Amino acid sequence: MTHQPSPQLSLYYAPVSCALVPLILLTEAKAKFEIIKINNYVHQNLTPEYLQINPKGKVPVLAINDEILTENIAIQLWIAQQFPQANLLPKDPYLQIKAISWMSWCSSAIHPHLTPINKPQRYCDLPGSEENVKQLSTSLLFKDFQIAEDHLKNRQWFFDDFTTVDAYFFWCFRRAVLFDLDLSIFPNCQQHFERMSQRDSTKKVIDYEFSVIQEFKS
Numbered sequence: 001m002t003h004q005p006s007p008q009l010s011l012y013y014a015p016v017s018c019a020l021v022p023l024i025l026l027t028e029a030k031a032k033f034e035i036i037k038i039n040n041y042v043h044q045n046l047t048p049e050y051l052q053i054n055p056k057g058k059v060p061v062l063a064i065n066d067e068i069l070t071e072n073i074a075i076q077l078w079i080a081q082q083f084p085q086a087n088l089l090p091k092d093p094y095l096q097i098k099a100i101s102w103m104s105w106c107s108s109a110i111h112p113h114l115t116p117i118n119k120p121q122r123y124c125d126l127p128g129s130e131e132n133v134k135q136l137s138t139s140l141l142f143k144d145f146q147i148a149e150d151h152l153k154n155r156q157w158f159f160d161d162f163t164t165v166d167a168y169f170f171w172c173f174r175r176a177v178l179f180d181l182d183l184s185i186f187p188n189c190q191q192h193f194e195r196m197s198q199r200d201s202t203k204k205v206i207d208y209e210f211s212v213i214q215e216f217k218s
């Protein structure tokens, strides 16, 4: 049997961004990887150097040896496949497809409803319209959260055990928490958030995030 060397992994990461999700997963998997910090406060993601790495100008990026992988779902699936012992996806093939369905929803519904709350100026240029964009996006976001709220009733995780979907939804809900939205109408999501916050991997990456924010803001 030939021994395949482990690939060299570099995660391009910006604090508070959705790069938190692969960072949690790599930590869960006890993977060896380096973090390349991208200073989103000064738009380092839009510099010519970064655009050469990812022309989309976004994080996360996972560099696997010389290969560049973009898009959170693809990165999460790659990590789950590469580190099967971490059980980041359900074992049953159909439930794996269901996990991809939940991940697609985080990526294509929730995430696009979060960004306009943070950056309304990207979505409108009529004077005085930013507040309205925020309000409409918040109401779309709350419809998304209600779906998770119903699913999480009497459940600890999206599936029987922790999976990548929990990490992805955690990031989504945490963004809303950081926006200071009143989320008290979603107690099941709040409990899921608390449960996720108690995981060793999450604690570690949140501490790390704090240190990167301090560094970038100093």
Ligand SMILES: N[C@@H](CCC(=O)N[C@@H](CS)C(=O)NCC(=O)O)C(=O)O
Pocket (backbone or CB within 6 Å): 016, 017, 018, 019, 045, 057, 058, 059, 060, 070, 071, 072, 073, 107
């Ligand atoms: N479709 C991409 C979206 C990634 C994305 O929007 N990342 C945000 C951070 S959460 C970003 O890099 N934003 C920088 C910008 O838009 O300038 C994915 O799923 O990876």
